[in-house]
Amino acid sequence: MDLKTVLSLPQYPGEFLHPVVYACTAVMLLCLLASVVTYIVHQSAIRISRKGRHTLLNFCFHAALTFTVFAGGINRTKYPILCQAVGIVLHYSTLSTMLWIGVTARNIYKQVTKKAPPCPDADQPPYPKQPLLRSGPNQPCVKARAQDSE
Secondary structure, eight states, X not given: OOHHHHHOOOSSOOSSOOHHHHHHHHHHHHHHHHHHHHHHHTTTTSOOOHHHHHHHHHHHHHHHHHHHHHHHHTTOOSXXXXXXXXXXXXHHHHHHHHHHHHHHHHHHHHHHSOOXXXXXXXXXXXXXXXXXXXXXXXXXXXXXXXXXXX
């Protein structure tokens, strides 16, 4: 058996997709199901914000909807109403998945760039921000200070 004959597409569009599409869809759905079940079982041990939990579950749901509708309905072109419904659901689920990815990225960015609260035990106020190079009418130039020290 030649590799070209195994991977070749049929001459006419059939009712079914290549078996690899269905196998990969099943693997993706199992991975999403595993992450949701893992989250639900170990919910008390996983430290995640309420927004994070909401985002994670919605992302998993809409990604699973996208995979399922694509694999099950992309070739359903025989009836125009069914074809339009598959198209609408596929567009909605894809855009929703992208939305939840964007919300996740925004939440991660906000958590990473959050300023640390000041230490309550410190008796001294924090140092004011000073420019690295000070120059002006009341400040000596950096070059002048370097020449004075020689």
